[in-house]
Amino acid sequence: MKRFIALFLVVVVMRALLVAGTGIHPAPIPAIGADLIAAGVLYWVAPLLPGRIMRFAAVALIVMGYAAGAEHLVTHGTFFRMGHLGYLTEPAFIVTSAQGISLIWLAVFSFASLPLFWLLKNTNNLPPLRSAGLVGALIALVILSTDSLTTPNNNVVVGSLAQLPSLALSHPVALEPRQSDNAENAFYEASRGHAAGSGQDQNVLLIMVEGLSGAYLPAIADHHGFNPALSLPRLEQALNATGFRLYSNMLTHQRQTDRGTYPLLCADYPRMRLMPSEMTEASNEGGELDCLPQRLDQAGYRTAYLQAADLDFMAKDQFMPLAGFDRVIGNLGARKTVPEGNTEQSGWGASDRHFLRAALSEVESLDQRRQRWFATLLNVGTHHPFVNGAQPADSAATEQPRDRQDRRRQAFAAMERALVDFLAELDERGFLRDTTVIITSDESTGFVRQTGSAEPLDSNFGMLAVRIADTASKRIEFRPEDQLTAQIDVPMTILDLTGARRGEEMIGRSLLNTDNAGRRRLIVGDTYKGRVHFVRSDGTALGCNESTLNCTSYRFKPARLFGSLERTNDPPFVKRVSRLKLLERTEEIRAIQNR
Secondary structure, three states: OHHHHHHHHHHHHHHHHHHHHHOOOOOHHHHHHHHHHHHHHHHHHHHHOOHHHHHHHHHHHHHHHHHHHHHHHHHHOOOOOHHHHHHHHOHHHHHHHHOOOOHHHHHHHHHHOOHHHHHOOOOOOOOHHHHHHHHHHHHHHHHHHOOOOOOOOOOHHHHHHOOHHHHHOOOOOOOOOOOOOHHHHOOOOEOOOOOOOOOOOOEEEEEEEOOOOHHHOHHHHHHHOOOOOOOOHHHHHHHHHHOOEEEEEEEOOOOOHHHHHHHHHHOOOOOOOOOOOHHHHHHHHOOOOOOHHHHHHHOOOEEEEEEOEOOOHHHHHHHHHHHOOOEEEOOOOOOOOOOOOOOOEEOOEEOHHHHHHHHHHHHHHHHOOOOOEEEEEEOOOOOOOOOOOOOOHHHHHHOOHHHHHHHHHHHHHHHHHHHHHHHHHHHHOOHHHOEEEEEEEOOOOOOOOOOOOOOOOHHHEEEEEEEOOOOOOOOOOOOOOOOOEEOOHHHHHHHHHHOOOOOOOOOEOOOOOHHHOOOOEEEEEEOOOOEEEEEEOOOEEEEEEOOOOOEEEEEOEOOEHHHHOEEEOOOOOOOHHHHHHHHHHOOOOOOOOOO
């Protein structure tokens, strides 16, 4: 009993350090319960760790788990998922992420965990099989008693171990389309015909901003009753002055860049469960995809994809040509040599200012040809470890993890300045006359509350701003800005604007088509939390874990989705069989059709 109490005290100290380092406070009762279970797991796991080497390895993993968990917590609002550890095989991911690790706090966690080396000695005199059974029972208790294994209320050690069974029971990938029933099709509807005045002769520029939340714009935050920790007033002023329409209920479909880019380019849901994304899977399978760039290419457009980061990570070098881009450029704006202490290029790629300047030159090159064009831009300065701001990258090693929020604010401020200047240059050089500009999130980081604790759908709170070209038809009507909008609506809107033909299986509603202003159903997920939400525009939502066994019902005011979401005791409006079928359908990859 004394050893159990000692283990519990060590776990509590590690929890206290986690809170002190991140500034994120979990709910006390669930956190204490999780730490008690963690102490029990460590107590009964001792017989499974014979010898000093095994105990040293176990303690080292625990230390790394807490250090990485702290960094992931302040970056994404959750602990890490074991299924994402595959990124450790990517050199770019390892090198860049290492820039964000606080070496001081790694040392602090190491020192605090030293007693574990002696406390994990096997003094239980229990057979290993029985100990394994007891550990398994505790982990099963954790799995059954929580709706997410990665929220701050959980324990890093037990939450990680509890994820292992789902990895062992991974399901096969369904790549071929199949028949669907009416319950599923309600979530897979598309616009009915082109909007009046569409099909104009114009260019289209799609700007994706890494991790941008709609709540970072003051007017939208005020609409939902938020006082976010990060605000971009200059960007909002520039958008309003330039004539952009801002959408206040914009849903992003998933976390991570590849899962967010896919619906924006292909008018289809990304995969909601923990498995390789469509971008990765499609690159391995080969063959052209029925995506927006492909359709615009068929309509006579030149297409270009430009990003600040390297293209190898997440297989964008392979996916983008398959999606239909005929010009694909990575590391745009990067310098071959970087002076020591330089903050204009570090982390994943060029600073947003250097990237957007280089992108402007590429856009000018496209515009000089006698052919309409579609270009997609993706920055990287607002991605972890946020070292493209005002501070040098090497200072991150001496910071607390909670200081990442300051770095995040600086990185977004740098992006704001660069993007405002970029929009001014577009206007000054006459691009806005015949070019529609759409600015949106690739994903939403979800940090919209001062407390740091996220509510359901905070991490799906996207940003969308649209400015139609001056030469576009004045007969075009827009859906109201406070209606439920999603990433899959963006490619359908662009197809409407250009008059290009849609794919038969593309889904989403064009923003230009007021005939599609009725009720709708959408699917969104958070791969970091392992949660999926089924959302209805009538003001109801259903949130489930990826197995769809643990679900919670919600209601909200349709015009204020993110600011009015609250739990209810209503029964699920989607049956479990239908929930599973819907998740399976998000895993399909469409082949090109009707060329």
